[in-house]
Amino acid sequence: METLPGVAPPEQQNTYYYVGQHETKRTVPVTTELGNQAQDAGYDMMTRPITSPGFQARVLALVEAYFEAVSASSNANAVPYPLVAPLTPEDTNLVPDEYISTMICCTSTWIDLASPDPVIAHVSRQVFNHEVAYAAFCGVNNIMIQGPNLETSSVISQYARAIWHSLEVGPYINLQILLPMQPTESKAADHGLSLAGRARDSFKTLKSIATDALWSWDTWELIRSTCKYHSRLAIALEIPQKLPSSAIQSRWFSEPLRTLVIPESTFVQNAKGFPVLNKPVQALLTKYMRLKTVPWIILSDVGPIPGQDHPGMPVNLTDRSASPDLPTPAQSKRKQQTQKPKDLTPHLSYIRHLQRTQPPRPIIDRFAAGYQDYLQSPLQPLTDNLESITYEVFEKDPIKYEWYERAVAAALTDLHKKLQRPIVVAVVGAGRGPLVTRCLKASASTGIPVKQWAVEKNPNAYVLLQRRNATDPLWNKRVTVVKTDMRAWKGPLIDDTPQKVDILVSELLGSFADNELSPECLDGVQHVLDPEHGVSIPTSYTAHFTPLAHPKIYADLYGRSGDAEAHKWELPYVTLLHQYDNLCLDTASGEPDIQTAWEFTHPLPEAILAQSKLRRGGSVQAGGSGMVGGDGWNEHNARFCKLRFTASTRGVCHGLGGYFETVLYIPEDKTKKPIELSINPNTMDAKSKDMISWFPIFFPLKTPVTIPTNAEIEVSMWRQTDDRKVWYEWQVEVFASLGGVRQRVGCSDLHSSIRNGCLM
Numbered sequence: 133m134e135t136l137p138g139v140a141p142p143e144q145q146n147t148y149y150y151v152g153q154h155e156t157k158r159t160v161p162v163t164t165e166l167g168n169q170a171q172d173a174g175y176d177m178m179t180r181p182i183t184s185p186g187f188q189a190r191v192l193a194l195v196e197a198y199f200e201a202v203s204a205s206s207n208a209n210a211v212p213y214p215l216v217a218p219l220t221p222e223d224t225n226l227v228p229d230e231y232i233s234t235m236i237c238c239t240s241t242w243i244d245l246a247s248p249d250p251v252i253a254h255v256s257r258q259v260f261n262h263e264v265a266y267a268a269f270c271g272v273n274n275i276m277i278q279g280p281n282l283e284t285s286s287v288i289s290q291y292a293r294a295i296w297h298s299l300e301v302g303p304y305i306n307l308q309i310l311l312p313m314q315p316t317e318s319k320a321a322d323h324g325l326s327l328a329g330r331a332r333d334s335f336k337t338l339k340s341i342a343t344d345a346l347w348s349w350d351t352w353e354l355i356r357s358t359c360k361y362h363s364r365l366a367i368a369l370e371i372p373q374k375l376p377s378s379a380i381q382s383r384w385f386s387e388p389l390r391t392l393v394i395p396e397s398t399f400v401q402n403a404k405g406f407p408v409l410n411k412p413v414q415a416l417l418t419k420y421m422r423l424k425t426v427p428w429i430i431l432s433d434v435g436p437i438p439g440q441d442h443p444g445m446p447v448n449l450t451d452r453s454a455s456p457d458l459p460t461p462a463q464s465k466r467k468q469q470t471q472k473p474k475d476l477t478p479h480l481s482y483i484r485h486l487q488r489t490q491p492p493r494p495i496i497d498r499f500a501a502g503y504q505d506y507l508q509s510p511l512q513p514l515t516d517n518l519e520s521i522t523y524e525v526f527e528k529d530p531i532k533y534e535w536y537e538r539a540v541a542a543a544l545t546d547l548h549k550k551l552q553r554p555i556v557v558a559v560v561g562a563g564r565g566p567l568v569t570r571c572l573k574a575s576a577s578t579g580i581p582v583k584q585w586a587v588e589k590n591p592n593a594y595v596l597l598q599r600r601n602a603t604d605p606l607w608n609k610r611v612t613v614v615k616t617d618m619r620a621w622k623g624p625l626i627d628d629t630p631q632k633v634d635i636l637v638s639e640l641l642g643s644f645a646d647n648e649l650s651p652e653c654l655d656g657v658q659h660v661l662d663p664e665h666g667v668s669i670p671t672s673y674t675a676h677f678t679p680l681a682h683p684k685i686y687a688d689l690y691g692r693s694g695d696a697e698a699h700k701w702e703l704p705y706v707t708l709l710h711q712y713d714n715l716c717l718d719t720a721s722g723e724p725d726i727q728t729a730w731e732f733t734h735p736l737p738e739a740i741l742a743q744s745k746l747r748r749g750g751s752v753q754a755g756g757s758g759m760v761g762g763d764g765w766n767e768h769n770a771r772f773c774k775l776r777f778t779a780s781t782r783g784v785c786h787g788l789g790g791y792f793e794t795v796l797y798i799p800e801d802k803t804k805k806p807i808e809l810s811i812n813p814n815t816m817d818a819k820s821k822d823m824i825s826w827f828p829i830f831f832p833l834k835t836p837v838t839i840p841t842n843a844e845i846e847v848s849m850w851r852q853t854d855d856r857k858v859w860y861e862w863q864v865e866v867f868a869s870l871g872g873v874r875q876r877v878g879c880s881d882l883h884s885s886i887r888n889g890c891l892m
């Protein structure tokens with residue numbers, strides 16, 4: 133099968149899965165040889181403990197001795213806390229070798245940094261600090277740390293504080309906190325050999341408080357907030373066989389998932405007895421493996437690395453000395469010729485099978501690979517002149533131009549019925565001319581003649597427009613190209629007589645509809661449009677938003693420093709939102725609750741433009757000056773909304789996801805549907821599926837706002853103007869009902885993009 137030029141064959145589009153092997157209790161020392169054997173078996177990496185079982189025994193003995201001394205003493209306070217001496221060569225077999233950077237090192241799981249017993253917490257911290265410091269010294273890149281015990285008596289702040297400290301100790305080390313998707317039964321059997329098991333009951337004071345399925349995420353939330361969303365702190369998430377609710381699945385999706393840990397118990401056996409994952413887990417894996425930073429997969433306790441019991445033996449060869457009844461090499465060779473060799477790593481083979489058979493990615497993912505959650509300042513096509521390459525990217529959209537052509541064809545048909553003459557069409561803001569081409573195609577397909585104008589203020593694009601008019605066979609020198617700001621255009625001259633435009637076509641929309649000043653530009657050119665029957669394509673557009681949890685974007689902005697970033701929280705960003713969680717879902721449909729902020733329609737009623745004209749120059753007749761500066765002549769384009777959302781599950785709000793919809797044209801024949809474009813996730817598939825021209829917009833919050841379950845989130849949003857520029861302001865308030873009384877429990881700063889406003 134041939135592939136299209138420039139399009140990678142399907143195999144290459146698949147994400148590579150980095151798969152590692154983990155044993156919760158590794159019985160053999162990790163040597164270079166074992167590393168080689170893991171690679172020969174097809175693993176990309178493996179885990180190893182930092183310290184040995186001997187070290188564990190030494191520390192436990194130390195604690196025992198302390199407790200004995202305390203019970204023998206008449207004054208417990210006089211017995212000093214146990215001190216864990218620095219590591220000895222017997223305590224660890226980790227050395228800085230060639231494999232060190234391919235290993236994920238594990239700190240001891242038998243410590244309890246969150247222990248309510250101060251002695252256990254104190255000893256645990258010493259063990260942990262010794263381990264992290266030594267691993268950092270050896271050049272380890274990645275450390276996996278058992279998450280805190282999820283029992284309610286655990287002191288998570290102690291745990292979080294220890295993690296924060298270790299990020300300082302190892303300035304290059306990446307830490308992964310191992311947590312289950314939701315709390316599970318604690319493994320009581322392990323307590324005998326652990327420090328947790330030695331915590332004294334008198335300190336476990338909060339035993340009976342009930343927690344829910346989000347408690348594991350809550351725990352993570354405290355750790356990462358304490359660590360200030362540190363870029364070297366991530367999660368190793370343990371995936372269970374029975375998945376938690378979709379709300380919890382999507383919450384974890386929005387978090388920095390470095391590793392997905394799949395224990396043996398998550399697999400089920402298929403009819404042939406092979407380990408496989410059930411359908412929901414497969415779907416989850418497909419979703420998580422599409423994150424921009426693709427998580428690693430760690431198979432936990434799925435069997436030893438082939439050959440590991442006998443380091444030095446090649447994989448797939450068995451040691452006969454262990455069992456003299458085994459076949460001789462000659463016998464087994466004959467057998468191998470007739471039988472397939474037994475798969476010694478069936479779990480790994482299955483993950484590789486999933487890797488090969490990944491479902492294809494949605495078109496937007498393929499088009500915009502790498503742009504997920506990448507923050508860009510919105511374009512300012514009015515102030516800046518776009519480059520040819522920027523136009524070229526727009527023009528790749530498979531939907532937008534097609535829909536414009538349909539809208540123009542429908543408008544031509546409706547107007548021609550009334551006017552019975554050639555229709556005057558102007559594309560204002562023509563760029564390199566793709567919409568002009570579509571107008572001419574609509575004329576050809578409907579058989580309705582047009583007089584075509586193209587207006588553009590970018591002098592460079594103007595060169596291309598003129599060339600295209602001279603050389604493009606469809607244009608065929610029929611287009612009048614005008615280089616001007618549309619607001620200064622006097623309108624078409626036909627046979628030296630000024631004429632009105634019948635259809636004014638524009639595409640001046642940004643991700644939040646009006647953020648590239650379409651309203652101001654179209655107001656300024658409305659005087660050329662026929663006041664009786666003139667049609668604006670688009671005829672209206674709306675801005676929409678919803679509260680989001682987006683730790684990744686928050687962490688990105690938080691980490692930015694320098695003078696250039698002084699206003700980093702005070703502007704919206706265009707970004708392909710990907711690793712986020714919707715905080716508010718519609719209860720009936722389960723879809724994100726994305727509400728409409730405001731609308732703009734064109735053409736504007738004459739009275740509004742007339743008043744605006746009066747205000748220009750500060751006319752007393754038209755009242756005072758503008759509310760936020762200037763004469764107020766653009767005040768009719770200011771907007772305000774206050775929208776109320778209900779949080780479906782508790783979480784943290786990092787900002788607002790913004791989208792737009794536009795109605796290009798409503799055909800007069802009511803049996804025909806309006807022609808619309810949308811980047812609103814709830815309507816985009818129905819209105820303009822696969823359109824790629826616009827990414828969403830994100831309004832950040834400087835301080836994340838905590839949201840209790842069922843809380844009401846009220847968002848105030850303003851479109852402000854002082855006649856010279858346009859900017860946005862936004863503020864989030866949170867209300868919860870406590871004891872039957874509605875109370876404000878949180879509030880963000882009032883954010884304003886005034887210093888980054890769009891110049892008119």
Ligand SMILES: C[S@@+](CC[C@H](N)C(=O)[O-])C[C@H]1O[C@@H](n2cnc3c(N)ncnc32)[C@H](O)[C@@H]1O
Pocket residue numbers: 513514517518523526527560561562563564565566567587588589590593616617618619638639640641653
């Ligand atoms: C988003 S681009 C669209 C270009 C083209 N119509 C398309 O769809 O590919 C907007 C274009 O409008 C132009 N533009 C913006 N404001 C304008 C104004 N006030 N007068 C004339 N052109 C303007 C910009 O230079 C840019 O070429």
